[in-house]
Amino acid sequence: MQLSRTTWAIADWLERKIGERGILLAFMLPAIAIIVIAQFYPLIYSLWISFVDWTLTKSIEPGPFVGVANYSKMATDSVLLQTIGRTFVFAISSTAASVIIGFILAYFTVGERPAVRIARTILILPMVIAPVAVGTIWRMMLSARVGPINDMLRGIGVPAPDWLGDPRLAVLSIIIIDVWEWTPFVFVIFAAAISSLPSEVLRAAEVDGATPLQILFRIVLPMLAPVGLLVVMFRLLDALLTLDIVFTTTFGGPGFATHTLSFWIYQQGLRYFNISYAAAISWATMLGCLILVIGLLVWRARISRWQQA
Amino acid sequence: MSAMDHSTDTLLRRIPVVAIVLIGLFVTLAPFFILFGNSLRPADEFLSENATLWPSHLTFEYYASVFGANSATLKILFNSIIVTTLTTIVSVSTGCLVAYGLARLKLPFRLSTIIGLTFLVVRFYPKITIAIPYFVLMRDLGLRDTYAAVVIAHVSMTLPVVVWLMLSFFEEFPRQLEQSAMLDGCGVLRRFFSIVLPLTLPAIVTAGLLTAFFSWNEFLFASAVGPLNAKTLPVAISAFITDKGTSWGPMSAMGTIIVLPVVVLAVIAQRYLVRGLTAGAVKG
Numbered sequence: 001m002q003l004s005r006t007t008w009a010i011a012d013w014l015e016r017k018i019g020e021r022g023i024l025l026a027f028m029l030p031a032i033a034i035i036v037i038a039q040f041y042p043l044i045y046s047l048w049i050s051f052v053d054w055t056l057t058k059s060i061e062p063g064p065f066v067g068v069a070n071y072s073k074m075a076t077d078s079v080l081l082q083t084i085g086r087t088f089v090f091a092i093s094s095t096a097a098s099v100i101i102g103f104i105l106a107y108f109t110v111g112e113r114p115a116v117r118i119a120r121t122i123l124i125l126p127m128v129i130a131p132v133a134v135g136t137i138w139r140m141m142l143s144a145r146v147g148p149i150n151d152m153l154r155g156i157g158v159p160a161p162d163w164l165g166d167p168r169l170a171v172l173s174i175i176i177i178d179v180w181e182w183t184p185f186v187f188v189i190f191a192a193a194i195s196s197l198p199s200e201v202l203r204a205a206e207v208d209g210a211t212p213l214q215i216l217f218r219i220v221l222p223m224l225a226p227v228g229l230l231v232v233m234f235r236l237l238d239a240l241l242t243l244d245i246v247f248t249t250t251f252g253g254p255g256f257a258t259h260t261l262s263f264w265i266y267q268q269g270l271r272y273f274n275i276s277y278a279a280a281i282s283w284a285t286m287l288g289c290l291i292l293v294i295g296l297l298v299w300r301a302r303i304s305r306w307q308q309a
Numbered sequence: 310m311s312a313m314d315h316s317t318d319t320l321l322r323r324i325p326v327v328a329i330v331l332i333g334l335f336v337t338l339a340p341f342f343i344l345f346g347n348s349l350r351p352a353d354e355f356l357s358e359n360a361t362l363w364p365s366h367l368t369f370e371y372y373a374s375v376f377g378a379n380s381a382t383l384k385i386l387f388n389s390i391i392v393t394t395l396t397t398i399v400s401v402s403t404g405c406l407v408a409y410g411l412a413r414l415k416l417p418f419r420l421s422t423i424i425g426l427t428f429l430v431v432r433f434y435p436k437i438t439i440a441i442p443y444f445v446l447m448r449d450l451g452l453r454d455t456y457a458a459v460v461i462a463h464v465s466m467t468l469p470v471v472v473w474l475m476l477s478f479f480e481e482f483p484r485q486l487e488q489s490a491m492l493d494g495c496g497v498l499r500r501f502f503s504i505v506l507p508l509t510l511p512a513i514v515t516a517g518l519l520t521a522f523f524s525w526n527e528f529l530f531a532s533a534v535g536p537l538n539a540k541t542l543p544v545a546i547s548a549f550i551t552d553k554g555t556s557w558g559p560m561s562a563m564g565t566i567i568v569l570p571v572v573v574l575a576v577i578a579q580r581y582l583v584r585g586l587t588a589g590a591v592k593g
Contacts, residue, residue, distance in 0.1 A: 008499065015496040023497050024414040031407035031468055032424070034399075038465035039431050042442035049442060105333045108326045121579045122334055125341070128575045128582070129568045130526035132543040136564045137340045140347055146355050146557060148343055148362055180336070185586070192587040212322075241435045244528050248547050262437045269441040270533055282438035293433060 050280040056273035063276075070280035079256055080264060080281065087261040090171060091239035094178040098235060099228070101179065102186025107216070110194055120191060127184035135248025138177040139164065142249075164250050167257035174258050177245050182238065186231050193227040194220070222307070229300040236296075237289055261285055344568065347561035348372070355557050371562035382545065382563060389525060389541040391456055396463040396524035401517050403464070404471030409501055411472075412479035425476060428469045436466065436529055444533045454538045462530035467520040474519075474588050478512040479505065515585040518578055522571055542567045 015023055050070050053063035074080055105123055109116050126134065141147055142163035150160035163173045197220065205215050221228075243262035250258040252267070259267075265285070269278030343362070347355075348371055350364035375382045407428075411421045447458040482505060490500050506513070528543040535541065546567060549560045575582055 011498040012496060015498055020497045021414065024410045027406040027410035028414075028424070031403040031428075031472065034403065034461065034465050035428065035431065035468060038443065038461050039439060042439035042446055043434070045442040045446070046438055101333075104329065108330050119330055119334060120583075121576055123337055124579070124583070124586075125572055125575060126337060127586075128522055129571050130528070130543050130546075132528045132547050133344075133526075133564050133567045136546055136549070136560060137344045137568075140557060140561070141340055141343060146360065148339075151360075151362070180340070184337075188583060188586050192583070237433070241437065243437065244543075244547075247528070248549075262435065265435075265437045266440075266529075269437075270444070275441050275445070278441055279438070282435060282441075286434050286438055289433070289435065 046279040047283060049276050050283050052276055054276040056275055066276075070277050071284065073277060074281060074284060079259065082256065083259045083261055083264045086171060086259070087240055087242075090175055090178070090242070090260065091236055094175050094182070094239045094242075095232060095235040097175070097179045098183040098186050099232060102183045102231075103190050103228075105183070106187050106190035106194055107220075109191065123187055124184045126181050127188075131181065131244030132248045134177060134181045135245045138173075138180070138245075139249045142173055142177075165254055167254050170250050170254060170257045174242075174245060174249065174260075177249065178239060178242060181245070182235060185238075186235065189227060189231050190224065193224055197223055225307070226300055226304050229296055229303065233293060233296045233300075236292065240285075240289065240292075341568070341572070344561055344564050347557055348565045350558060350561075352558055368558075371558045374559070375562055375566065385540050385542055385545045386566065388456070388535075388539055389543075392459050392463065392531070392535075392539070392541055393521050393524045395456065395460045396467065397517050397521045399460065400464045400467045400471055400520045401513060404468050404516065405475050405506070405513065407468075408472045408475035409479050409505065412476055412482075413497075425472070428472045431466070431469045440529055440533045443530065447534045452534075454535055456535075456539050458534040459531050459539050459541065460524075462534065463520075463524040463527055466527070466530070467523050470519055470523075470585070471516045474512060474516050474585060475509070477588065478509045482509065511581065514578070515581045515588075518574065518582055519585045522574075525567075525571060 018026070049062065051065060051067060053066045053069070055063075109119050109123070141149055144150060144160065144162040144165060147163070149163070153160045161169055163169050201219060201223075202215060205219055210218070241262045242260050243266060246252060246258055246260050246263045247266075252259045252263050261281070265278050265281050268274045268281065346363045349367040349369065350360075351366055351368045351370075354360050354364055354366070374380060375386070377383075407424075411425050414421060443462060444453070447453045447455075452458040452461075486504055486508075487500050490504055495504075526543060527541075528547060531539075531541045532544045532547065535544065542563065546560065546563050549556065549563075
């Protein structure tokens with residue numbers, strides 16, 4: 001009590017001293033300082049690094065300015081070029097599968113009955129646990145020897161493949177894992193969006209004799225399109241930048257079979273310490289993501305405008 | 310059509326729906342079940358060809374070695390708890406402050422909006438871009454491999470979510486409450502700490518949960534700047550892959566230790582969590 005009275009006395013004194021605006025400005029300083037130091041400074045610094053020659057293993061100080069050499073090096077990096085293609089295939093497949101599955105599950109678990117609520121709680125779980133834990137779990141699930149999936153396949157007489165060790169299957173395995181982890185994100189957004197749809201419209205359609213499929217395709221899906229595009233955007237961004245799963249399941253292998261863009265940047269930067277080259281790939285990736293985001297947002301704005309018209 | 314026909318009709322239609330949801334639940338839960346089972350499975354059962362899905366004998370040796378004396382994992386668990394706690398406290402408190410400032414302060418040139426958007430930008434670029442410069446920065450500051458390096462990184466990555474969540478709550482906060490307090494002579498500090506904050510507690514819980522989960526789970530920055538002394542659980546578990554011959558049991562035990570607190574909290578606080586996860590996406 002005594003302490004809190006003293007604290008308030010200090011607070012009141014402070015407020016008389018610097019005024020309400022001063023207090024509010026002071027409120028904003030710590031967070032802005034953290035963002036500037038830990039995000040924007042490194043961001044600008046990495047842009048600068050991408051134009052110099054700097055390999056940490058050779059020197060602890062940055063080397064000379066080399067112009068766009070780090071960027072032009074990307075065109076001749078065959079591992080990178082293959083990685084880009086693979087990352088796109090991975091991101092698009094994972095996004096498509098998770099959006100479809102997530103929507104279906106959300107559409108089928110509308111309502112407030114206890115069983116449905118419990119189902120919704122469970123369906124969210126994969127996205128809240130650590131991505132590295134997801135990788136670890138699925139490394140066991142898909143393990144050629146101790147994995148339960150192969151146990152089951154052997155049980156029904158199907159040949160059990162080496163999911164993570166076979167280069168042809170490894171990418172598919174990573175996609176399955178990513179879909180398992182991130183379908184809940186799609187699910188949780190669509191579940192909220194579906195429950196906020198105007199029920200009068202749906203009931204009116206039902207009264208007018210629309211079949212459930214007609215209601216789904218003519219009313220629900222078009223109304224959800226703007227939210228859907230946001231979901232697709234976030235999923236694509238996250239999938240394009242997948243790192244943790246690869247790190248804990250295949251470590252990019254076998255060979256380069258499951259190298260993703262982020263994994264290659266990680267390898268270049270924090271394993272080989274080619275930090276200026278890693279920075280160049282990062283900035284190129286960022287520009288690519290930016291174009292993608294702008295494109296999808298413009299498209300979304302058009303859909304919203306068309307819906308309101 | 311009688312009411313009876315109608316209900317059988319919908320019941321028939323519900324069967325595929327229920328089946329699909331049940332499959333979804335099974336696929337979601339089975340991996341958790343396998344992880345937990347393997348954390349209790351004796352080592353020799355991993356080698357046998359016809360092991361059952363749930364271990365036939367249970368062993369607690371992996372957990373015993375985690376919580377035993379001189380356990381390296383215990384230190385790592387301790388690191389994770391410290392990093393997560395500090396990150397949550399710093400991120401939520403500084404985030405609430407800046408959000409309140411942005412919501413109440415009228416700045417020239419629409420600066421409030423610009424600062425708000427600046428926070429949002431952080432969400433939209435690959436974190437790998439700044440992992441390496443951040444590593445160099447921490448090295449130069451002599452903070453490499455300290456809690457501070459990991460915590461500052463985590464705070465800077467969770468601030469955008471906290472700020473935007475709290476901003477929407479502060480903007481919707483009824484102004485009359487604050488105005489009547491102002492007439493009673495309450496300064497902005499008293500209004501914020503004794504009126505606004507207590508009433509926005511649910512939002513703060515949501516922000517805290519999202520922040521704590523992120524920090525507890527984060528791998529990239531923790532591994533870049535906290536490789537040894539400040540090593541957290543996600544960094545430790547990722548190291549199992551480079552070991553020769555995976556030690557499935559200890560790995561599963563560590564996996565369970567990472568996953569279990571999050572799952573329990575997510576189930577208990579599901580309402581708060583869902584609000585945080587969907588904030589912005591549905592309304593915007």
